[in-house]
Amino acid sequence: MTITTRFAPSPTGPLHLGHAASAMLAHDAARAAGGRFLLRIEDIDPGRARQGFVTGIEDDLRWLGLDWDGPVVRQSARLPLYADALDRLKAMGLVYPCFCTRAEIAASASAPHGPEGAIYPGTCRALSDAVRAERMMREPHCWRLDMAPAVARAGPLDWHDRVAGRIAAIPDAQGDVVLARKDAPVSYHLAVTLDDAAQGVTLVVRGADLFAATHIHRLLQALLGLPTPDYWHHPLLTGPDGRRLAKRDGAKSLAELRAGGADPKALLAGLRAQLGLSPARA
Structure with a gap:
């Protein structure tokens, strides 16, 4: 079976190293298996989504050398x-x-x-x-x-x-x-479950903070007759203070790193080392 992965950020702020790690893992998993890597923009939050952040996401991925297959899909077009x-x-x-x-x-x-x-x-x-x-x-x-x-x-x-093996859904x-939601036509749970099925995603790569959400997504798949992909909930990157990298905490953006002359290949190599991945596994 051909592997299809995706990177699905919300355009509510600039990408940081945590996003880069998730995108890299999804991209590498697809490319290593001769599969497809998709880019989906989860722009269902009308109060916070911005086109400028969408452009920034695409620029950041190109800078990192993480090329995606096919057109960029936007949730706002799938209501x-x-x-x-x-x-x-x-x-x-x-x-x-x-x-x-x-x-x-x-x-x-x-x-x-x-x-x-x-x-x-x-x-x-x-x-x-x-x-x-x-x-x-x-x-x-x-x-x-x-x-x-x-x-x-x-x-x-x-x-x-x-990482965790076979999990009983609870x-x-x-x-x-x-x-x-009251302020949006759909929640994350329903939208992501439908989109992954519609796009033929076979491996969902995302942070460990979304592990609990997968119990809900598995239930929705069963209720709506959708296929169940494999999952890879990877560890979250943390800053010097031990806290997870997050937009709201001012984590340095990829755009700032790019403007400062960072080497994208060295950056990705550092992320692989931090996540415990050897070049052969990447």
Whole structure:
């Protein structure tokens, strides 16, 4: 089977070394197997996505020598695909509208915590159809997956990670996750699952911080009849303070490194060494 990988950044800021590492691993895995490496721009956040960052992403990858195959795909051009999938889940009775604010959820004394923070306590799950219809006409709302019946419908699931091995999917540990946001037509969970399937991605290479999300993605694959790729959740790069590199913490961007005369080949060699990859494995 031909390997297809992808790099799928959000254009909400410049790329840094952590992004370079993830793109490099996905690119190298595809090229070593004679496969395809795709570039997808996850621009579904209308309040933060910027065209200038899209241009910067492409410039950074070219500078690093990480060439991609085919046209660049943008999530903003795929909204009908997401709407159709959400409609399918609605027809199955597996999603419901939620009117709660983040502050209300955080303040709920009954909200337990899961891998990604407070778990939604199900406040809106038991609303009647009449109440839902009335409130939807006048209040902003997201759409949540009704986790218990979704898990029951899918049955036992698992997935394979190149580092962790065979993993039993436990999506219910994260509660009724959001599939379509109040401020955007789709959430990360639904969009990335649909896009990877539509693009024929066979190996998803991404940071270990997204390991927990894969439990949700495996459930959505089962519910929507989508194939399950292999996964490679790689270690995250950290700065001198031991904290993961992040845009919000001011990690030095690739554009700054490029402007400062950094050698891209030496940079990638350093990343491979930091991740414990020999040149032969890269």
